[in-house]
Amino acid sequence: MSKVKKDYLVGGILTLMGVAAALMSMQVRVKTGSTDPGSRLFPMLASVSLILCGIGVLASAAKSQEKTFLSGEGWKRIGISFGILILYILLLKYIGFLISTPVFLFAVTGMLAGEKKVAVWGRMVYSLVITGLTWYTFVKVLSMPLPKGVIF
Amino acid sequence: MDIFMTVIQNLFSPVCLIFMILGCIMGIIFGALPGLSGTVGVTLLLPMTFGMKPELGIALLISIWVGGVSGGFISATLLGIPGTSSCIATCFDAYPLCRQGKARKALMTGIIASFIGTFLSCIIAMILCKYVAKIAMMLGPWEYFSLCLCAVVLVVSLSKGNIFKGLAGAAIGLLLACVGAAPVDAVERFTFGNYNLYGGIDNTGVMLGTFAIFLVVINFAKGEMSLQDKEAGSTEGEGLTLKEFKDNIVNMIRSFLIGLWIGFLPGMGAGLSNLVAYGQAKSASKTPEKFGTGIIDGVFATETSNNASVGGALIPMVALGIPGDATTAVLLGGLTIHGLEPGPLLFQNTPVYVYVMFGAAIVSAVMVLIMQLGGIRLFPKILKIPYHYLYPAILMLCFIGAFTASNTIFAMGVMLTMTAAAVFLEWADIPRTPFILAFILGGMLEKYMRRGISYSTNGLWAFITRPVSCIFLMVAFLSLFWPILSERIKKSKREA
């Protein structure tokens, strides 16, 4: 199976995105009797531009250079990072800042340390201290609310 | 002369000086931290100034503002993460410089460029204020639309490589800007019934997601975390040389004027000017391909222009009571609270306070310069903190920043979605700058286009019949098609 040039894929995706956007734009309500063109015009213009650009990319795909973006390991790491970040948001929503953040910080320090050996107790102290400092500064000093959580 | 004496007495009283120093420090910190900004700092401290004497309160708020605009560049240089939207383009060249071990050079450049931007723009503002202010009122939606369009097209035309990809990035940014309630008639678009999306996608979330979090995720994916500790943080190495400064004088003047003008226009400020100035510097440069790899010109351009917007925004604020950007809107509120009535007569009725404002901005610029120059050895020490301790805290701050902008957890989800979008764009080799610029300007572009059509009796023609608007549109048209045209001309010359 021959390797498809990336730009063909990109062009295709862009065109599809443009078509999807155009379809959604057509559902936008236009108020009658207003003095301006209505809210459908702008997204339609943008969608059509996107479709045209997608086609343009497809057309010039033959000349494009192939650049490798990420290795397989790289994609795996992206997956892991997104996983942790999404988990953090969920934790924040249900448990609140004070508990989720030390856990998050602990996990991320481990993740970013990679192969390096970092003392577990160092990470724990760091996670708790940073959480406490941040909470104090934002909530007490600046009066800016932090996520409260549904359960707690 | 009396006025000047009073102003100097007020500004240079020990209490005021101390407050301004504290304000500058707070501003720098807020500006440097991703997720917070000078605007947030001003808004937070506003109630605390209620009980103060007006001169003191205003001087304090202005010092926070100036500090905030200048502080963002520190994190942009050292961490590659823009502290505020006014430093997005700074990252493009300052960060590579830092990674090459030239942190000191980058920092010096930024500090000096920032100072020149703020200092000169405030002096010009002070002198020209009365005369130039009326221009702000003569401009209508047609001019604003054409200007925004010109800015987007300019940046698109500079995207290296495929121009279709640059345009595509802009189109995607525009579509994202359409999410939420439409301007003018508040019709729901692309909201899928979710009321959180009704307000559209928040700027802060987009910026943090596409620049800050994206950077950390990508570096982790590529395994490039260790590069940080090796060469970073070296305060040895040369600072800024006089030759480099001289070479960039034209660049600085041009960027300064861009920043001044954009700051002057109500509704647009440093967030826009740094991107436009960067684009212009790149197109005017003899070595445009070096932009993005760590060229000092890029840093000069962005930092001069975003600080020049400070003086620019002061002009309509002081002379007309019209906010130049989000921070001046809050400052105006502050003036009202202290019983000063912003408007055309502010200068006439209470000239002391007007000069206090300009004076405070100028003095703060000097304070920030001294503080930053003094701290130049200190700042890179941040990079001595191990990567795996520094960046988790930064990530956490980004999440907090996204949350506090709208007080919803939803915003954090939006931010992550933007990170995913950034990954897609990077994979597809679509440049992020047109995307982010189109997103920031999308709302304004549509609002002014629609207003322009409805205000006038001859619809679309007004965009061309009004001279200023016409000029901007022509510039936009030319910058988009000129590269293609000049290639054609060169080709035909060769074949002839």
Next chain:
Amino acid sequence: MRRTKKFTALVMAAAMALTLAGCSDSGTASTTAANTEKAASAETTAAGTAAAETTAAAAMWPEKDVTVIVPASAGGGTDIFARAVTDYLQRSTGKTFTVVNVDAGSGMVGFEQCRNAKPDGSTIMFWHTGFYVTNASGQYEHNPNTAFSPLVMFRGEGDDAKQVFVVKGDSPINNMNDLIEAAKAAPGTITYGCSVGGSAQLVAEMIMQAGDVDIRLVDAASQTDKITGVAGGNITVSAITYGGAVQYVESGDLKIIGVVDKEGTDEYQSASEQGLENCYWTQELCVFGPAGLDEDLCKAINEVFAGMNDDETLINTLTTSKMLKKALDYDASMSVFADYEKTVGEAASKVDWN
């Protein structure tokens, strides 16, 4: 072996975090109690039963930190007023009040945040009576009086709170009748700047009905937009606050042709005084909470706000910023809330909002 170590470490981290959380909560509780006591003892030095009632109210609300939602951007009229009053509330009750600007979607995200908040007094919203029009025009589907708990109605004192119609300083139009004549003479050229679906549009529709004339509505969302648009000659007429207009009138950039409120000022007649029937609107600020608030709690909240009428510092701040308002007591507030719902409903039903 390593895995279990990691797991235990995580569990310990979580446990310590929990203790942190527990500590902070009890900490807040004790400071709260101390503050309430301080507030209570300060109150007893003031005169009579009124003080005792306020103390009782302050003891009931707020119990914990309060989030104040302002569905407008920072620095605007509503925002500044909210911040000044919140500052008073924080001073008098000793609790933390946090102002949050949620101006997205013309304020609608803010409305929803308040409407969906827990009905325990920890979330309130500052807004204005334009709310009823936003609902009646179909832009916002929830009724302010039923989907929210109306809490406090403010009444603006003096002329500064009134709204006035303005045209460009050198315009040939001098009063409301001139405006109507001009609209009849050259249909389609007279434009009125307002944000669609709100009280400003209602006022425009009232003028059109009273004068039997058509005026083109164009978009101008903020006061700044209106001022720049009218003074720059791009919009014919718009309505802004009197306090905001005064300077521009003095400098010659704008001219006042009528007052939007029912009663004019000493200098200017109101639209209804000039003969336009049923053509008036008074924009007042008010406070809402989510629906389902206990009636006693509502009364207690109103009581705490009522204290601001006697607070010298706040009165000074509001007077200097030309937005002095009084908080109405509970019964008066409720009747005004009901009034607005009724009159707006009637007026809005005659308008084709499409």
